[in-house]
Amino acid sequence: MERSIENIWKEGFQAEEKLSAPVISNLYKRKSKLVIQQIKNRSKKDNLSLIPVALIMFGVLAFIGKALLGLYVVVLISALFFLNKKTLKNLEAIDIKTNTYEYLITYRNQIKNITTKTTWLLGIGLPIAIIPAYWIFFDGTKVMTNFKELALGIEILIVVGMTLVLLLLGVLSYRLSTRMMYARLLERLESTIEDMEELMKNSFGK
Amino acid sequence: MSKDFYTQFILPYAGIIIKICRAYTDTEEDFQDYYQEICLQLWKGRDNFKGNSKWSTWVYRVSLNVCLSLLRTDKKVSKNSVELPEVEGSLQPDANPFTNESLQLLYQAIKQLPDLDRAIILLYLEENSYREIAEIMGLSANNIGVKITRIKKKLKELLDGKIY
Numbered sequence: 001m002e003r004s005i006e007n008i009w010k011e012g013f014q015a016e017e018k019l020s021a022p023v024i025s026n027l028y029k030r031k032s033k034l035v036i037q038q039i040k041n042r043s044k045k046d047n048l049s050l051i052p053v054a055l056i057m058f059g060v061l062a063f064i065g066k067a068l069l070g071l072y073v074v075v076l077i078s079a080l081f082f083l084n085k086k087t088l089k090n091l092e093a094i095d096i097k098t099n100t101y102e103y104l105i106t107y108r109n110q111i112k113n114i115t116t117k118t119t120w121l122l123g124i125g126l127p128i129a130i131i132p133a134y135w136i137f138f139d140g141t142k143v144m145t146n147f148k149e150l151a152l153g154i155e156i157l158i159v160v161g162m163t164l165v166l167l168l169l170g171v172l173s174y175r176l177s178t179r180m181m182y183a184r185l186l187e188r189l190e191s192t193i194e195d196m197e198e199l200m201k202n203s204f205g206k
Numbered sequence: 207m208s209k210d211f212y213t214q215f216i217l218p219y220a221g222i223i224i225k226i227c228r229a230y231t232d233t234e235e236d237f238q239d240y241y242q243e244i245c246l247q248l249w250k251g252r253d254n255f256k257g258n259s260k261w262s263t264w265v266y267r268v269s270l271n272v273c274l275s276l277l278r279t280d281k282k283v284s285k286n287s288v289e290l291p292e293v294e295g296s297l298q299p300d301a302n303p304f305t306n307e308s309l310q311l312l313y314q315a316i317k318q319l320p321d322l323d324r325a326i327i328l329l330y331l332e333e334n335s336y337r338e339i340a341e342i343m344g345l346s347a348n349n350i351g352v353k354i355t356r357i358k359k360k361l362k363e364l365l366d367g368k369i370y
Contacts, residue, residue: 009331012309021220030239
C-alpha cells in the first residue's frame with residue numbers, strides 16, 4: 001500500500017526517540033568562529049594586496065628611470081608584508097578550544113595591541129623610510145642642489161617638518177584605512193562580546 | 207537567556223526547532239549550532255513578539271529565518287573556501303539522526319529540495335494551514351497551495367522506489 005509523506009512524517013515522529021533538545025552550551029561558538037574567520041580573511045587579503053602594489057611601484061619607478069628607488073620601495077613593502085604575516089601567524093595561534101568568550105577577548109586584545117604597535121611603527125617608521133626615498137628620488141636634480149645650498153638650520157627645519165607631516169599622514173592613513181576595511185567586522189566582534197557578557201549574567205552564560 | 211525563558215518558551219517547541227534544524231544541516235555539530243542560534247535569536251527577539259500571532263508561529267518564523275540565514279552564510283563561507291578553526295566534535299555527517307528508516311529517507315529527500323521549498327514542506331507536514339504557512343513565509347495562500355502540490359510531486363519522485 002502506498003504511504004503518503006504525511007503518514008511517514010507523522011508515524012516517524014511518533015516513534016522517534018532522538019527528538020530530545022540538545023544541551024545549550026557554549027553559545028556563540030559558531031558566531032565567534034565566523035567573525036574571527038572574516039577578520040582573518042580580510043587581513044590575509046589586505047596583506048596579500050601589498051605584493052601587486054610593490055610590483056606596480058617598482059614597474060612605474062623603473063619606467064621613469066628610478067629603478068634603485070623602485071628596489072628600495074619593494075624592500076620596504078616586502079618588510080611590511082613579512083611583518084604582517086608574522087603578526088597574522090600569532091593571531092592564528094589563539095585557540096577557541098579554551099572558551100569562546102575568552103577567545104574573543106584575547107582576539108580583541110591582540111587586535112588592539114597590533115593597532116597600537118602599527119600606529120607607532122608607521123608614525124616613526126614611515127618618515128625614516130620615506131625621507132631616504134625622497135633623497136634617492138631627488139638626488140642629482142635641481143631640487144636637491146637648491147636644498148644643499150640652504151643654511152643648515154633651514155635644512156634641519158625642512159627635514160623635521162617633512163618628518164612631522166609624514167608621521168601625521170602615515171598615522172591618519174593607517175587609521176582611516178583600518179576603519180574603512182575593518183570597522184564593521186570589529187563592531188560585530190564587539191557586539192558579540194557584549195551579547196555574551198549579557199548572557200553570562202544569566203544561567204546560560206558559560 | 208534565563209532558564210525560565212528557555213523552559214517556558216523554547217523547550218515546549220524544541221520539537222519544531224529540531225525538525226527544522228535537521229532539514230538544514232548535515233552534521234551533528236551544525237545541527238547543534240543551528241539549534242543554539244535559534245534559541246538565542248528567540249531570546250534576543252522576544253520583545254519583537256507582539257502577540258499578533260501564536261508563539262508557535264513566531265518560533266517557526268524565527269527558526270526558518272535563522273536556518274536560511276545560516277545556510278546562506280555557510281554557502282558563502284564555503285564558496286570562499288574558508289577553513290573554519292577545528293573544534294571538538296565530529297564534522298562527519300550524522301548518517302542516522304533518526305531511528306525510523308522511512309523518516310530518515312524522507313529527510314534525505316527533503317534536503318534535496320531548494321531551501322525555501324524545504325521550509326514550506328516542513329510547515330505543511332507540521333499540519334500548519336495554508337494561511338499559516340503563507341503568513342510565516344510571506345506568500346499568498348494560493349501560491350502556497352500550488353507550491354505544496356509541486357513539492358509533494360517532487361518528493362514522490364525522489365522517494366520513488368525507496369519508500370513507495
